[in-house]
Amino acid sequence: MRTNTQISVRSGLIAAAAALPLTLAAPSVAADNGITVTSTGSTVSVNTAACPGGGNASLLSSGLTTFTQGRQAVLAVGATNQTAAWSNVSPGAYTVIVNCNDGRNVGSQPVTVTLTPTLSTTNSPALGVRGGIGGGIKDYGTLTMVGGGVMVAAALGGGAWYIRRRNTHHRT
Incomplete structure (x- = not known):
């Protein structure tokens, strides 16, 4: 005889297995010290409201520790937020550091870049x-x-x- 507990456990496992691809495909987001770092595919972007006068952001790969060692980008000044982005970033672990034009170091935030496979029709036979x-x-x-x-x-x-x-x- 089956019990409701067995059915509930099986239903929960099926739901968890169905949700796994969605969680793996979701973009990686981290927020700390007023910095929001997002990784979607091979693009990493940073968003902050801490530098109203503008500033710079640096993307550091593992082993790099200072602001000038990474790939630098100028923060685009918006009405309330300043943003920067790096494209074609290889998979791996990185750190984003934000410095304002007035000399303040806003902070740093770790981010992991994972590439999700995409379907392409260009490689299929005609x-x-x-x-x-x-x-x-x-x-x-x-x-x-x-x-x-x-x-x-x-x-x-x-x-x-x-x-x-x-x-x-x-x-x-």
Whole structure:
């Protein structure tokens, strides 16, 4: 006899397994000292409201420790926030440091860049898979597929009728 507890546990495991790809595909976000660092694909961006007069941000890879050692970007000054972004960042662990133009060091924030695989149609063959006989190279319409299904069903029904009829002659 099944209990509701077993069903609940199984349902929870299925829900967790279904949510796993969504959590892995979500962008990495970290916030500290008024700095928000976001990693989406190979792009890292920083957002802060701590430098109203503008400033610079630096993206440091592992092993680098000072502001001038990393890839630097000027903070774009907005109405309330200042932003900077780096593109084509390789996967790995990084640290973002923000310095204001008035000499203040706002702080640093770690970020991890992970590339999620994307589907690309540019690498697929122009005419599809060319293996087997027939179906791999042409996209057939609904009518053709229904006709084929009817023919398969008729063949199965005819075969079953023939075998049944053949076996009835030996019973007499």
